[in-house]
Structure formats: structure tokens, C-alpha cells
Amino acid sequence: MKSYSETLSTIYFGRSSADRLYIHEKISCIPITKIETGNSKRAFSIIGYSCEEGVKRNQGRMGAVNGPDAIRKQLGKLPNHLLEDVAVYDVGTVHCMNGDMENSQKDLSELVSQTLNQNHFPIVLGGGHDVSYGTFNGLKEHLSNSGSIGIINFDAHFDLRNNQPEDLTIVNNSGTPFYQIAQDCKQNETPFKYLCLGIRKDANDRTLFETAKELDVKYIMRDTFRIQFHNEINAWINAFTGSVDHIYVTIDLDGFSSAYAPGVSAPSPMGFTPDVVLESLKTIMGSGKLRALDIAELNPDFDVDNQTAKLAASLVHYVIHDLP
Numbered sequence: 057m058k059s060y061s062e063t064l065s066t067i068y069f070g071r072s073s074a075d076r077l078y079i080h081e082k083i084s085c086i087p088i089t090k091i092e093t094g095n096s097k098r099a100f101s102i103i104g105y106s107c108e109e110g111v112k113r114n115q116g117r118m119g120a121v122n123g124p125d126a127i128r129k130q131l132g133k134l135p136n137h138l139l140e141d142v143a144v145y146d147v148g149t150v151h152c153m154n155g156d157m158e159n160s161q162k163d164l165s166e167l168v169s170q171t172l173n174q175n176h177f178p179i180v181l182g183g184g185h186d187v188s189y190g191t192f193n194g195l196k197e198h199l200s201n202s203g204s205i206g207i208i209n210f211d212a213h214f215d216l217r218n219n220q221p222e223d224l225t226i227v228n229n230s231g232t233p234f235y236q237i238a239q240d241c242k243q244n245e246t247p248f249k250y251l252c253l254g255i256r257k258d259a260n261d262r263t264l265f266e267t268a269k270e271l272d273v274k275y276i277m278r279d280t281f282r283i284q285f286h287n288e289i290n291a292w293i294n295a296f297t298g299s300v301d302h303i304y305v306t307i308d309l310d311g312f313s314s315a316y317a318p319g320v321s322a323p324s325p326m327g328f329t330p331d332v333v334l335e336s337l338k339t340i341m342g343s344g345k346l347r348a349l350d351i352a353e354l355n356p357d358f359d360v361d362n363q364t365a366k367l368a369a370s371l372v373h374y375v376i377h378d379l380p
């Protein structure tokens with residue numbers, strides 16, 4: 057792996073206790089290859105994807121490269137309610153070197169797959185949304201054709217920009233990962249199963265809606281993705297999770313209203329709220345099929361009082377505590 061660093065345990069800090077009351081006292085920073093198979097009932101592995109090249113190529117605002125560490129700093133301070141039979145590791149960060157985003161995605165997929173092979177649940181912290189091409193391929197590699205994978209994306213955007221090689225003006229970037237996955241699925245003759253939650257009409261052009269239709273993408277528009285409609289939303293989610301064998305969840309922080317998530321490249325004043333995301337996550341986790349999670353697009357340069365990093369940290373906290 058060309059661009060990997062171990063995580064320094066000092067990135068996790070906070071109040072100290074004698075009884076692991078805080079997450080920074082619970083997390084072990086150790087490369088995945090050095091972790092011995094323990095007797096934990098469940099293990100989570102945090103992975104950093106420190107890359108803003110996809111955002112740059114997509115004409116966005118720089119800063120996502122510092123996303124993983126900003127989330128780690130907020131996560132360490134949170135209370136730990138986990139029992140001893142749940143382990144939490146941080147297995148390091150993949151860095152994008154010399155703009156080689158494709159190599160970073162490859163390195164990430166390797167790390168995600170190694171993590172899953174150790175029976176750990178990977179939680180990847182981005183980085184631009186190009187992180188998804190790495191996380192998905194890591195899961196795919198690990199599963200090696202044993203069952204279908206459904207992608208659930210919490211996002212204002214489809215990220216289905218067409219990167220066809222004949223159009224050299226569009227290259228792989230933070231807006232193309234799911235189109236790339238769809239093309240791979242087509243080539244491998246596997247189904248492309250993609251559900252987007254929180255899509256904004258004012259953030260996706262007509263061609264993106266057309267691509268979504270062609271690829272049979274399921275989506276719930278932002279107007280409907282509200283807690284008041286939780287019964288309908290849960291029914292959609294259950295129908296989707298029931299149609300696949302494994303689920304990969306990706307959360308793009310720019311889908312949240314900028315009132316909650318100002319620290320992103322492309323903020324959403326009319327975005328969704330955390331309550332509907334938590335409710336949806338609960339339903340997804342209840343399916344028993346969730347295999348991997350990533351959180352994309354944190355840009356600490358535009359954050360206000362670390363609100364967006366804290367939101368991302370709380371999402372990680374929720375999943376590690378509530379995954380059944």
C-alpha cells in the first residue's frame with residue numbers, strides 16, 4: 057500500500073476516567089495486520105480516507121483532506137457505553153498522493169476488505185464522496201460474489217455523473233462513484249441496487265434524474281425524507297433491504313441541512329435533519345444486513361464550531377452502540 061499511515065493514539069483525547077467512560081479510552085490504534093483475533097462479540101474498525109482530489113476534480117471547495125482527523129477528535133471525547141465484549145479499533149488512514157485518487161480508492165478497498173476478512177465492521181471517514189468507490193469495492197472483494205450488495209446513500213446528490221471515457225471533460229471524481237459502480241456491475245452482469253435518501257431537485261440536473269431512471273435507482277426526494285413520513289420511509293427501506301443480501305450505507309454530510317452541517321464543500325440550506333437519518337439507520341441496522349459504513353464530505357475549513365465534525369462523530373457513536 058503506497059499511501060498509508062497508522063493512527064497516532066493522541067488524536068483521540070478527552071476527559072480521563074478510571075473506567076473507560078470515554079471513547080478515547082476505548083479505541084485501540086493498531087494496524088489491521090497486527091490485530092490478533094480476540095474473543096470480542098463484535099469489533100469495529102475505523103479507517104481514514106484522507107483525499108480531496110475527487111472534490112477538486114468536481115470543482116468543489118478544498119478541505120476534505122482533513123475530514124478524518126476532525127471526526128476522530130470529536131469522537132474521542134464522547135462517552136463510551138460499550139461493554140467489554142465490543143472492541144473498537146482505528147486501523148489507520150489512506151492518503152491521496154500526487155492527485156492519484158484512483159490509487160487511494162484501490163488502497164482503501166484493500167484495507168476495507170482486510171478489515172472485513174478479520175470479521176470487523178469497517179467505518180470509513182472521508183474525504184470526498186469518491187470514498188464510496190473504495191468502500192464498495194472492498195466489500196465486494198470480501199464477499200467475492202456471495203450475494204448481492206445494496207447501496208443506501210443519504211445525500212442531496214445522486215453522484216451518478218457520467219464519466220464515459222469518450223467525454224474527456226468528465227473524469228472520475230466525487231460526483232461519479234455510483235455511476236462507476238453501475239458501469240462495473242453492468243460489465244460483471246451483477247445487479248446495480250442503489251437507494252438514495254434526501255435527493256434535492258435543486259441540486260441535481262435533468263441528466264442526473266435521467267441516469268437515475270435508466271439505472272432503476274430508487275430514491276426519496278428531500279421533501280418526503282422527513283421524520284413525519286417515517287412509516288412510508290421505513291417501508292421503502294424495508295422493501296430495498298429485503299431485495300438484497302448485504303447493505304452498504306454511505307452518508308454524505310452535505311445532505312443534511314447546512315443548519316446542522318455547514319462544514320462541507322456543497323452545503324444544503326434545504327437539506328434533511330438528523331432525526332430522520334437516525335430513524336432510517338435504525339431500520340437499516342434492524343435488517344441484519346449492514347456490512348459497512350462510510351461518512352463523506354466533511355470539510356473542516358468551512359465548519360462552524362466543529363458542528364459538522366460533531367454530527368459525524370455522533371453518527372459513528374450511534375452505529376457502534378446500536379448495531380444489533
Ligand SMILES: N=CN[C@@H](CCC(=O)O)C(=O)O
Nearest residue numbers: 114116185213215230231322
Ligand atoms: N459529491 C458531491 N457531488 C455533487 C457536488 C455538487 C456541487 O458541487 O454543487 C455533485 O457532483 O453533484
Ligand SMILES: [Mn+2]
Nearest residue numbers: 212213308310
Ligand atoms: Mn452530496
Ligand SMILES: [Mn+2]
Nearest residue numbers: 185211215308
Ligand atoms: Mn455525495
